[in-house]
Amino acid sequence: MSCLMILSCAPYGSRSAKESLDVALVLAAFEQQPAILFLNEGVLQLLPASKCPATHKHIGKIISALEMYDINELWIEQESLDQFGLTKEDLSQPVNVISRAKVSELCSQYDQHMVF
């Protein structure tokens, strides 16, 4: 059963982003490594530690753990990056960039989708 997690929560301001990544790690612990697609504000989860507000715990710690859990298939939507004036080089992790037009094709490759 292959799973694609679609994460569109901003990293800070609510617990949603952390809780969605927790699900990813638990799935991996059960040997069902999900692929992850970062959409909209979700792309901000991939910013490096220096951009983290001092009062918040940096979500990058969890993001960098993804690799340790063998979650290697990370996707990010080009249009979402554009929306924040970011490029692939601004991100803390190597990711595959995908255009909005191709997202549905990506989704169709997975049995299950978890949307956060």
Added chain:
Amino acid sequence: MAGFLYMSDLIKPPALHSPHPSLTYTVIVRCGPHQQGQSLSALEFTKELLVHGHQVLRVFFYQQGVHLSSSLRVMPQDELDLTALWQQLSLDYDLELGVCIAVALQSGIVDQQECRRYELSAVNLAPQFTLMGLGQLASASVESDRLVSFGG
């Protein structure tokens, strides 16, 4: 709920030779009592699955959804009590209602065991609901044909 007509009002439980094969579902409820519309959709959807003979392996309450498992919410008389509706559905169909333990503890929802462990003053997990780890969501998702999530 005036104005709403649900399929369950129209269709009786499926005949054995139903044209659609029965599937196994896991339902994730991420919306809480304050997102009434979404929470009600989750409940009605789950009910429809059961009425139509599908198997619902588990309903998993996560994020805001954990608040639906509190027995200490008091609703105005003319409003739906979603907790009671979930409990009734669970009784009617022997449906498992799992609540993420980590989020529940952070939201002040505890069962007898956690109440003792953390020496808290009250127990408020509603009957029919069970605290469990995220692993139970992961294992349910492996065994399910469909995973449907509500809220966000």
